[in-house]
Amino acid sequence: MTLRLSTAAALLCAAFAAPSALAQTTAPPIIAMSDAEQAQPEMPRLLPMRERAEVIDRILAERLETVIPQIMREQGIxxxxxxxxxxxxxxxxxxxxxxxxxxxxxxxxxxxxxxxxxxxxxxxxxxxxxxxxxxxxxxxxxxxxxxxxxxxxxxxxxxxxxxxxxxxxxxxxxxxxxxxxxxxxxxxxxxxxxxxxxxGEDLAIRWLESRTPEEIAIYPGIVRIAHSLIARAFSREVITPGETTAEDVQWWYRDQLASLGLTPWFHPSIGIQRAGAEGMLEGKTVIQPGDLLWTDFGITYLRLNTDTQHLAYVLKPGETEAPGGLRAGLAATNRVQDHLLQAFATGLSGNEILARARAAAIADGLDPSIYSHPIGLHGHGAGTPIGFWDNQNGDPRGEYRVRANTAWSIELTSYNAVPEWGGQKVDFRSEEDAWFDGETVRFLDGRQTELTLIPAG
Structure with missing residues (x-):
């Protein structure tokens, strides 16, 4: 039987209840969705390989039983x-x-x-x-x-x-x-x-983009794994200002994932924005006090993918918070996120959502760039893109219509002048994973609203 939205939502709520139906079978820890992101999230328990296989096969069987009949009849195939x-x-x-x-x-x-x-x-x-x-x-x-x-x-x-x-x-x-x-x-x-x-193009996209109740139930915990690793990467455990390079942090991620039996679906990124320096510094650049750090990090676990971009500030000696201009820049990016979430509607194309969100953000005095995408069985998942970083005017690939029960990476940035950096324009990138139930977009494990602070020493 095809699951309607109300049924799926009921099953999802049941999965978050205690004791849950999922807890009676092999399953990773079930974490409730939240709009607020934890500053120092604990790493959820990872399943041994045999139990991971049990979860993967159970979810696949459910998808074949429910998603396949739904999409074939929907498409008349x-x-x-x-x-x-x-x-x-x-x-x-x-x-x-x-x-x-x-x-x-x-x-x-x-x-x-x-x-x-x-x-x-x-x-x-x-x-x-x-x-x-x-x-x-x-x-x-x-x-x-x-x-x-x-x-x-x-x-x-x-x-x-x-x-x-x-x-x-x-x-x-x-x-x-x-x-x-x-x-x-x-x-x-x-x-x-x-x-x-x-x-079979639409069948392929519908199969890949559709999320089942169990997938959505376990997804916040998968994102929590990524968030916990980012929190460690952006800390004195990994970064010693004046010594650690951007690429040192990238390879720390890779070593950690290998030790946990997890897979990155792309090589992690670390970038540095610095007062007086143009663009994003990378590679062998040494991280210094006063730097604004950016990371782009994604993992694959139980066949589901994450994609996260966070920002951190390296405190100068004597500082207890980031400069006001940097804090305001992240707040502006959060406002762009809000405009994008409000633009979502079932049946709209990615291009239409992009146009609505950009118009609202610009009217709000913001300088946005929106390039969000579906996520799920692939990192850059099947479905409609909502903008590209190099094309903010719509694209033929963005004509596909948004469906309910789909997962998204809310990926975007806003550009803001930072007074403390002599008016230098800074790129405040953000990316958080979310779920669209057909009416509302909810973050799977919250979003970053405050800069992570790394002590100078």
């Missing part, structure tokens, strides 16, 4: 054919592999078929290896050696009216079909079925 080769997984199949399948095996072909009349969607695998019991094996190579003919036989037996395969001019997530596989499949299909092939 009665058959979706996906295929990938070993070590060349297309984006969708990569998220459908069970936790013990590290990659596609030889050629993995997955077929979803909706027989209609409310009957369950068939999940078939045309491959030599199993798929964790999540797909029904539908090919016996001893009886039919030709894998492509096996696919053609499945198609003919079910006579679908629309056969979706993943090709797209705009979205990488919906463009997983390779030319060679398309040619081989077409050669096996009777001509009458070739004419029924349509793009």
């Amino acid at each position: 009665d058959m979706w054919v996906l295929m990938a080769r070993e070590y060349f997984e297309e984006p969708v199949i990569a998220t459908m592999l069970d936790a013990e399948s590290m990659s596609a095996r030889r050629r993995t072909i997955l077929i979803f078929h909706d027989p209609g009349e409310g009957r369950p969607v068939e999940r078939l695998t045309v491959s030599r290896y199993g798929m964790g019991g999540l797909f029904e094996p539908a090919w016996n190579p001893d009886e039919q050696p030709d894998q492509w003919q096996a696919v053609a036989d499945i198609v003919a037996a079910r006579d679908p009216q629309k056969i979706a395969i993943n090709f797209s001019d705009l979205s990488a997530f919906g463009d997983g079909m390779t030319l060679s596989q398309y040619r081989l499949m077409n050669a096996a299909l009777p001509e009458s079925y070739r004419e029924r092939i349509v793009s």
Whole structure:
């Protein structure tokens, strides 16, 4: 049965209750969403690898049971054919592999078929290896050696009216079909079925962007992991002003993630803005008292991704707080966030949300740049972008419509002159992960509203 928003919300609330339904099964700690971010958050308990696999497979089974029927019927598609080769997984199949399948095996072909009349969607695998019991094996190579003919036989037996395969001019997530596989499949299909092939682009995006109740329940705890590591990175545990370089902090992140069995989906960034210095200083630059530090940091845990940007100030000797101009700059960025959150509405395109948010922020006297994006099974996730840092005027990729039950990285900046730095214009970047329930955007684990302070020593 397709979960409606009210049902999903009820399950989500139940997940936050104590004792929770999720607590009775293998699950990471469940942390309630909050608008306020903790200054020194504790690291949540991380699951051992076997338990991580149990969570991944349970969530995947739920997604296949609920999301697939919903999106196929929403898009009017009665058959979706996906295929990938070993070590060349297309984006969708990569998220459908069970936790013990590290990659596609030889050629993995997955077929979803909706027989209609409310009957369950068939999940078939045309491959030599199993798929964790999540797909029904539908090919016996001893009886039919030709894998492509096996696919053609499945198609003919079910006579679908629309056969979706993943090709797209705009979205990488919906463009997983390779030319060679398309040619081989077409050669096996009777001509009458070739004419029924349509793009699965929207199916791919809808599969990837849709979050289930359990995913949303565990997501704040995953973001908390990232926040706790950032808090340690921006502290005297890691940074000794006058000695530590920007790249020292980057590699501290990498070492910590390796020790915890976590994966970064991009190399962490550390930048330094300094009075009298132009732009962002990086690399071997030594961190000094009076610097404004910026980090961009993202992890993958239980197949969900985080993406966070925070700011810290290195106190000068005798200082107990950051200069007022720096504090005002972060406050201005928080106001840009507010305007963006208020611009969200189901059914609007990313371009429309961008235009609404920018207009409101500029009318508020702010100097914004907005470049937010979906997040979930990928860091820069499937769905509509809301601006790009190098394009604030809308983009063809931003025409896709925003849906409920989707997760977002609220990524943006405001530019502000800092009087204490001689009027120098400073870039106050921020990025916080959030959930859109169809009506309201809520931060998964709060947002930064005060600069992190690092003592000079």
